[in-house]
Amino acid sequence: MNNGHRGNRKHKLVRLGRPVIAAALAAGMALTGVTAASAAATSAGAATDATTGASGRFGPYGYGGVRLGMTLKQAEGTRKIVKKLSAGQCSGWDLKAHPTGRDGVGLHISKKLGVALIQAPKGVETPEGIKVGSTMKQVKKAYPRLDTTGNYPVAGVPGNPKALYYFLSNRGKVYELALALKNQDCTN
Structure with a gap:
């Protein structure tokens, strides 16, 4: 079958969107035993101070x-x-x-x-x-x-x-x- 490509192409290049990448990342975290809640708590704990709070809001200080x-x-x-x-x-x-x-x-x-x-x-x-x-x-x-x-x-x-x-x-x-x-x- 000639579809305009040279040679036989067995694989098609697929561009993954952010939702797919996020799902893959979540799956990888689950396999390593890291839950989203513990990752978020660790991340929030590292960033939490009087300036940002856990939400990371912009302001008031x-x-x-x-x-x-x-x-x-x-x-x-x-x-x-x-x-x-x-x-x-x-x-x-x-x-x-x-x-x-x-x-x-x-x-x-x-x-x-x-x-x-x-x-x-x-x-x-x-x-x-x-x-x-x-x-x-x-x-x-x-x-x-x-x-x-x-x-x-x-x-x-x-x-x-x-x-x-x-x-x-x-x-x-x-x-x-x-x-x-x-x-x-x-x-x-």
Whole structure:
């Protein structure tokens, strides 16, 4: 049978999707005696602190073991950040677990204020359920006092009177979300 391929092809290349890979991973964990609950508990236990909690929520005080206002020394002491650039008043860093790529930084550390701004990695939600990809309608519902008078919408962070959420959007959808000190001196 000539189907346009040279030679006999006995095997067909199949691209597996995420659900198949997740199922295979779960099966492998079951074979080794690791349950999802014990793996989750171990993972949550390692990540749980006053910053993230077991849920890994973005805010109100920080994310990924890094808190707003931490000094440079304290933030480095977490061993969860890696330096990207140093320029003037502030330096740019990434969370090791969420690298931003060549042209970005995941957080800014001010010489004066410490950790001043943390960018939300994709998929991470605020306690109010807002994340990159949320609609501005959802943002306005979650943060009724949203201030839209500046260059980008800003909302006070429930539970942290010293912080703000910044929302950058395009065509009604959030493409960037940040948690920042109200008096941060690193970005405009």
